[in-house]
Amino acid sequence: MNTRNELRAHIQRLLADKGDREPLGDADSLVLSGRLDSVDILQIVVFLESNYSIDFAEQEFDQEDFDSIARILALIELRAPAAGTPQA
C-alpha cells in the first residue's frame, strides 16, 4: 500500500469510529470542518511518528497542517527522514 492509501485508510478508520462514513477527498477539510478535532489529530501524529519517524518535538507543530490528506502528505514529504517511505 502506498503512503496516500495507507494514510487515507487510517483517517477513514478514525472517522468511522466517530460514525462519519462520508466520502473523503484529498483536499477535504478535516479539522476546520469539525470532522476531526485537535485530540484526534494526535492519532495521526502517532501514526506519522511510528510509520515515518517524524519527530514533532523537534519541529514546529501546526494543527492546520493536518487539515486534509493533501496537507498531511505534504508534511510527510517535507519532514520524514526518508520521505514517503514507510518504516519497516
Add this chain to the structure above:
Amino acid sequence: MSVTTLTTPLYTGTLPARRKFTIIPRLDENPKLVAQAQTAAGKIAVIAMAVCLLSWRKPRPIVFLVAVALVAFLPAYRRMVLAAASLYWVLTSGLLGQDVIGQVAAEAGIHVPHPAVWILSGLACVSLVFGFGGLWIRKQGGGIIGRRPVLCLGVFFCLALGIAGTSAVPAGIRTGGWVLVAPLSGFFWILAYALRDCQRKSVSAHGIGSMLATLWTGTSSPTPMLKGPSHALKVEAVDAREFAVAQLKGVKLLTWTMVLVLIFVAIQFVLLKAAIPTLEDAIDRNLTGSIPVWLCWESLTGSFILVVLQITIYGHTIIGGLRLLGFKVLRNTYAPFRARTIAEFWNRFYFYFKELLVDHFYYPVYLRYFKRSPRLRTVFATFAAACFGNAFYHFGRDVNYVAQLGLWPALTGFQVYLFYAFLLATGISISQVRGKRRQASWFRTEVLSRVTVVLFFCLVHIFNDERRTVSLGAHFAFLFRLFGL
C-alpha cells in the same frame, strides 16, 4: 490503545437521505432560502431576525448589529468594519480589568484618573515587546522567546502577578505591576494564540481585527472562540453564498438559544419557588447541619443543570453572532448529555476551552515526553492540560482575588478548584486510557455509560467552586452528606 475516545459531534457534512426531525428548521440547507439571503431583501430579513433574537441581551448590542448590517451590505469593507468594531469591543469587553486596577490604586492611595488608558498602555507594551521580540528572534533564529513565546508570556505573567500581589513590595511598584497584570489576565489567551501564529507565519492586522470579533458580546471570559488571527481568516466566508449560509446558521443557532434561555428562566423560577438553595448556599448551610439530604441532591442537580445551560447559552450566543458576521465557526456546546465517556462530555460541553488547553498544554507535552510509553504519555499530557492548564487558566483569569485577598490567601483558597481540576484530569485520563468497548451491550453503551458520565460530572461539580473562602473540607462534608454520612 487509542489516543482518545473524544468524538467530534460538530461535523456538518452532507446529510443522510433520511432526515431527522429538528426543532429549529435547517434554514441553511434550503437552497431557496440561501439564494434569498443573498438579496437585499433577504439581508434585511436576516438583520431583522438578528435584532429580534438578540433583544433579550442587556445592554443592546447596537454596535454588533450595525457591524452585521455593514458586512452584509458592504462585503468589500468587511475586514475594515470588523477591525473598527473590534477596537470598540476590546474597550468595552470587561477584560481590561479597570475595576481591579482602580481598586488596587485606591488602596495604595494613588489616584488613577483613567484606569482604562493605563491598562491599554500596559497591554500595548506587553504586546509590542512579545510581538516584536518573537518576530526578531524568529528572524535571528533560535532564542527562547522565538521558540516558546507562550511559555515566556506565562512566566512573565506569573512574575508580574507575584510582584503585584505581594504586600511587601512598595505600593507604587505593585500598582505598576497591576497595570500589566490586569489586561494580561483578560487578554492572555488571545495574545497566546496571536504569538503562536506569529511564531509560525506572518500575522496580518486583518487577522487580529477579525479574531477580536470573538469579544462582540462584551464577554468577561478570556476563552477566544476564534483560535488566533490565522484561524479567523481561514474560517471567514469567501463568497456571497458562504456568507449567506453562515448567517442562516447563525439565525438558526440564536433561535435555539432563545429556546434555551426560556428553559433556563423556567428552571430558575421553579428552583426559586421550591426554595431550593444554590449549591454555594447548600454547602454553607451543611456546615451548620441544618439541611436535609434530599435538598442537597436537589440543589446539586439544579445547580449542575443551570451551569450546563448557562455555558451552552453563552457559547451559542457568541458563535451565533460570529456566524452572522460571516465566520464559519463550529459550535461551542453540542448535546453534552449524549456523551458516552468523560472525555467526550468535556469535548461536547466546552469545545473552545478544551481546544485552548489542548493547543497550549496537551500538544506541547504529548509531543515531547514519554513517547515510548503510550499510556503514560496520554495521562501525563491530560494532567498537563486538564489539571495544570485548567488551574492556571482559572487562577490567571480571576486575579481580582489576588488584588482583594493578597497572593498567598488567594493561592491557598484555590485548593477547592485545584482539587476539581485534579478530579477532572483523573476522570478524563481513565476515560482515554480505557478506550472504546466495542463488545458492550446496548444497555451498557446507550444507557449506563451516559448515566455514569452525567453522575461523574454532577458529583465533581461540588468542587467546581471558584470562591476562595470556603475550605475543601466543607465541600467534602457536603459530598458525604449527599450519601447520608
